[in-house]
Amino acid sequence: EPEVTQTPSHQVTQMGQEVILRCVPISNHLYFYWYRQILGQKVEFLVSFYNNEISEKSEIFDDQFSVERPDGSNFTLKIRSTKLEDSAMYFCASRRTENYGYTFGSGTRLTVV
Amino acid sequence: GIQVEQSPPDLILQEGANSTLRCNFSDSVNNLQWFHQNPWGQLINLFYIPSGTKQNGRLSATTVATERYSLLYISSSQTTDSGVYFCAVNSGNTPLVFGKGTRLSVIA
Numbered sequence: 387e388p389e390v391t392q393t394p395s396h397q398v399t400q401m402g403q404e405v406i407l408r409c410v411p412i413s414n415h416l417y418f419y420w421y422r423q424i425l426g427q428k429v430e431f432l433v434s435f436y437n438n439e440i441s442e443k444s445e446i447f448d449d450q451f452s453v454e455r456p457d458g459s460n461f462t463l464k465i466r467s468t469k470l471e472d473s474a475m476y477f478c479a480s481r482r483t484e485n486y487g488y489t490f491g492s493g494t495r496l497t498v499v
Numbered sequence: 500g501i502q503v504e505q506s507p508p509d510l511i512l513q514e515g516a517n518s519t520l521r522c523n524f525s526d527s528v529n530n531l532q533w534f535h536q537n538p539w540g541q542l543i544n545l546f547y548i549p550s551g552t553k554q555n556g557r558l559s560a561t562t563v564a565t566e567r568y569s570l571l572y573i574s575s576s577q578t579t580d581s582g583v584y585f586c587a588v589n590s591g592n593t594p595l596v597f598g599k600g601t602r603l604s605v606i607a
Contacts, residue, residue, distance in 0.1 A: 419594070429542070429585065442594060464534040475540050484592050487532050487547035494539055 388412040392478050392491035399468055399498055407463045407494045409478030418461045419479040419488065422446070429477065435461065460475065468498045501526045503598035505586055511604045512576050520529045520571040520601045520602050522586030529590050533571050536583040536600070545571070545584075 393409040399405050411418050411425065420432040433453055435444040450466045461480075465472055477493040502525040504589050512518055521541040522531070533545040548569065553560055557576075562569040573580055583600040 417592075421595075423540075428599045429587070429597040431596070434592075434594055441592065444594075455500065461562075466571070477542060479595075485529070487530060488542065488587075488595050490542040493542070495540065 388489070390431075390478055390480055390489050392476075392494050394494060395492065396495045397497070399496070401470060401498055402467050405465050405468055407465075407476050407496070409431070409461045409463075409491055410459055411478065412482075412489060413459070413482035414434055415482050417441075417481045417482035417483070418455070420463045421477045421479060421490075422473045422474045423477065423493075424471075429437075429440065432463070432476075457459035468496075470498050472496060473498045501528070501588060501590070501593070501596050503586055503588055503596055505598035505601050506583075507601060508599065509602045510602075511606065513605050513607055514576060514578060516576050516605075517572070517574045518603070519577060520573070520584055520586075520603075522569040522571070522588075522598060524567050524569075524586075524588045526589040527564065527567070529591060530595070531569050531586065531588045532563075532595070533560055534585040534587065535580075536585060538555070538582060540583070573603075576603075578605045578607055580604050 418435040423429045433447045434441045452464045475493045479488045504523045534544045550564045557574045559572045564591045585600045587595045589595045
């Protein structure tokens with residue numbers, strides 16, 4: 387069964403540093419998403435991406451966040467200057483069309499120290 | 500936006516027992532999914548079930564879209580069923596919205 391692949395699985399970074407989280411969505415999927423989950427809390431929407439542009443973003447997705455699909459297969463989330471409160475599990479997801487379910491990757495656990 | 504309420508928030512079961520988890524949502528949806536988050540934090544898709552009933556081994560789910568709820572049944576629970584179960588919904592191209600989850604602990 388096709389999978390969404392995320393790397394790295396764990397990342398520890400110093401406060402103020404930039405991080406890039408990487409995702410390879412399923413190849414025939416058209417819609418891409420990033421979600422995050424702070425420890426012990428619910429999974430929250432960050433941003434959706436379709437047709438090479440952001441289609442929707444939440445209030446969490448402020449100017450320190452950006453997304454990119456640089457080469458037609460990878461989908462990245464960049465956090466420009468990390469803060470302690472950015473520590474969370476970040477999930478990438480994709481789906482083929484609006485009439486299909488979401489497939490989530492295994493997540494990247496980001497720890498900001 | 501759409502609200503998703505899950506109950507109970509916590510559930511402790513003896514191994515072998517059956518359980519029912521509930522998900523209520525506040526508006527009509529065309530996508531509903533149940534996920535299991537394992538101890539490593541991975542979100543495992545259990546069911547894509549915007550309506551009707553599906554079964555997969557010891558798990559089954561029913562969604563009554565007209566009444567805006569879904570139920571997840573776990574039969575003959577095992578310790579490996581422990582974790583958090585999330586219900587998530589969306590409509591059209593709106594983002595998938597998660598409930599707060601039900602934390603299940605199955606004890607031997």
